[in-house]
Amino acid sequence: MRRLEITETEKLQTLSVECQEESQSSSGPVAKACDYILSLQKEGKYWEALFEMDVRQTSEYIFLRHFLGNVDKDEEKRMLLYILHKERKEGGWSIFPGGEADISTTVTAYYALRMGGYSPEHPALQRARKTIMQLGGIMKANCFTRGYFQLFQQMHPDSLPAMPVEIMLLPKWFPFNIYAISSWSRAILIPLLIIAALREEFPSLEGPSCEELYPENCNKRKQPINFSEKIFTWHNFFLVANQIVK
Structure with a gap:
């Protein structure tokens, strides 16, 4: 389980680098979206948010x-x-x-x-x-x-x-x-x-x-x-x- 967390984190870090490169192109909004998602990650390398559905x-x-x-x-x-x-x-x-x-x-x-x-x-x-x-x-x-x-x-x-x-x-x-x-x-x-x-x-x-x-x-x-x-x-x-x- 610990190895899985590291692997996923490495993937996200790679994605973050790619997003930084994208920020110099017309795909800047994609980079900003990726950075925002990464900024929400908890210390335990997971995300926690309200799960919204229909009424x-x-x-x-x-x-x-x-x-x-x-x-x-x-x-x-x-x-x-x-x-x-x-x-x-x-x-x-x-x-x-x-x-x-x-x-x-x-x-x-x-x-x-x-x-x-x-x-x-x-x-x-x-x-x-x-x-x-x-x-x-x-x-x-x-x-x-x-x-x-x-x-x-x-x-x-x-x-x-x-x-x-x-x-x-x-x-x-x-x-x-x-x-x-x-x-x-x-x-x-x-x-x-x-x-x-x-x-x-x-x-x-x-x-x-x-x-x-x-x-x-x-x-x-x-x-x-x-x-x-x-x-x-x-x-x-x-x-x-x-x-x-x-």
Whole structure:
């Protein structure tokens, strides 16, 4: 481990020298950026900084505190104001600054505000709701997001994809296994598999109604199936497998 630190430091020192050379050319900003990054390095040859993400994590934390029945109103107020501050002028929330509205992020942030006591008639929520409907409604959100709404009794379990917990037993050589999924996705998927397996026993909490996020004449028990144009694709395979498992 110590040798690794030295090696990485040597690489960074080499990069710093290269950046100094670049400062004499039109690429000066690159050198300044490199020097700035190096200046932030700690004595232990590592970096420490705030890990910022989109508003989903803040919204999900609000869900967690309500589910546990342990809400700090002052803390929640600050989080709600943060979510409002991050809303796009056109309505909705993106996954990166300046990006387009993302349906899952927008639905999650919207419901966090509702859970925090904001009325559907609040201007920010009206803008967000308009964006959600333009993107196809709540049923277009990803399965992680829909899982939260099922947990708060706002979405029927049948609208979620089949998630057999036995997926955990698939070996690494199998085309689809949990180890082929990114680490952050595994951290979400595995708890969802457990919840799905214990759905009948798992406690639920009725949250604020979100009927306004469903399109008119929407089938709340069935997620729309959109096959890709090519017949033999992983996308189509999992859609068919989902119907078989269910």
